[in-house]
Amino acid sequence: MRTISIIQLGFGGVGRALAKQIVSLREWHKTRYNVRLRYIALCDSDGAIVDTKGLPDEVILEAIDRKKSGEKLKQMPFGYAQSDVSAVVDVAGTDETVVVDVSASKETLPALLLAARLGYGIVTANKKPLTDDLESYRKLKSAEFLRYESTVGSGLPVIATLHRLLRSGDKVSQIEGALSGTLGYLMTQIQQGVPFSAAVREAYTLGYTEPDPRDDLGGVDVARKALILARDLGYPLSMSDIALEPLYPKHLDELSIPDFLEAIQASDGMFEERVREARSRGQVLRFAASITPEGVSVGLQSVPESSPLGRLQGNDNLVGFYTSYYDQTPLVIQGRGAGVDATASGVLADIMEF
């Protein structure tokens, strides 16, 4: 039986879902794959619980409960305070160690770079380390084992598919994608005649958006996903190279959330007009990412109703790859692109490839 040791950075929703899955799948992984996954460290932003011989399952399950009710890891059994996750990576690892980043933090990059230098595996669901400067990106990519499926489309096999295409030498000419379930939902609503501002307000009230809906409407999260795909294609781009068209004017960043929700009523007419204009050409409006050798754009896009993107309804994500072998119709991956459990399961599938 093979043992893989895990150092996990991040213990929010995805991190806890992952820990729960790993504990509950012990038998499955042992009998079907002859693999044992053990946690040697679980870290949050200012502490960790650590046991280099493997944290007991009871301790992990207790930590999940206590973290959910607001406690910090450093206060728990096996806990200790630390200001630098790199320290944990440094002391705790062995050869068969994977550092798993399920945080949403900018601060994990040094720990991941250290993991790469030490020859550990790296799995990340966190987009930030992969969308930082190009030099850091290249260092991460030089790691012997690096997987990041859940950075794009949550658990959907978008990255795995792209890597298969690249390994097979197929030439990818374009990737287009609807990479935000929330924005997909909004687009479906305004297509059905709901005013933009009303659709946003409803999505906000139902909890479909981020706590601040501007974090969705600004499109930065989609732009990060597009950059990860573009860099995989070999384009030496950075965030500032992406032509990003947010769904609200920059000056509304100053407002409170209630004021913001009021202010965007001014855009309702523009959205209605763009939907009408698209429809007059047999097209529909989508918030999409497009990645071509000419550049990367993220924003409103009018697409044929009969295209894969045009047929998309609701909050599913969709990625289409146009290549030498998929030239008439794209290779399409579609499905739910959010949710802590689906995201965690994508991370787990990555770990199991180690």
Add this chain to the structure above:
Amino acid sequence: MRTISIIQLGFGGVGRALAKQIVSLREWHKTRYNVRLRYIALCDSDGAIVDTKGLPDEVILEAIDRKKSGEKLKQMPFGYAQSDVSAVVDVAGTDETVVVDVSASKETLPALLLAARLGYGIVTANKKPLTDDLESYRKLKSAEFLRYESTVGSGLPVIATLHRLLRSGDKVSQIEGALSGTLGYLMTQIQQGVPFSAAVREAYTLGYTEPDPRDDLGGVDVARKALILARDLGYPLSMSDIALEPLYPKHLDELSIPDFLEAIQASDGMFEERVREARSRGQVLRFAASITPEGVSVGLQSVPESSPLGRLQGNDNLVGFYTSYYDQTPLVIQGRGAGVDATASGVLADIMEF
């Protein structure tokens, strides 16, 4: 640099496309992946060209041309006659060897089982070894490295996706798929009012069908794909367990092709009626495979127009996975599911995972 040695069984369309891709991608695989792929044996049904130090590229390219114009491998430079491919597997391999089955033959199973015993990797695009008796299947599955992406949906990442879901411990409750481009095309035609027999005749004339169109219409090929997916889910099934509804009555097997094309006019009314019946419920008719814990069925199926299968047009393949995490809408893989180049590229991506 890592060297992977290849013993290839089969040198038809897919086999030649694969050999051509491997030769032309030398630089790409070397610079991007630090891997060198070399052929130590290329086999057709009664011979092989063999060089345990690696066949030179010129020899491979020449063999592609000469095979295309009807010559047998045993007549070529480096060629020798053999009646049993196992003999080649036995003498030619090293530890870093992959046996690649791109034939459509029933006869390769012993060679693959030998490869498994010797610890070689196995990659197959050939469905037959994986749909033979359960004991052989289990022996193949016990191989240390086994990939078979191109057996289902050609180069589409159907198997890779299923294996990711399984490794992540997600519970797959149903797989549904349109797994024949030819039958998908026919279904689209009859949906548009073309009589069944006319659609078949046209597809036959245009070369969209197998030389004998009954090889498509019988559904056995789709049933094999369904069985491969079902066995991956852990169901101990065989071909005889699949509820297969062919698109023509069994007694027409006796006829010549022209007589067959005449005779199926008798079914036109039935197809028209089933299309009408489906439409009256807001549904469309598909030739689909459905895999559930209750069993596997392959045949005509009426599905909601708004479902992924219902929205499918033309000759794309589509596979939908319903799981614990993809329960509202399925995880969908869609795209062209045929063509020698796409099939070969799926095989190549598999080899590159070795």
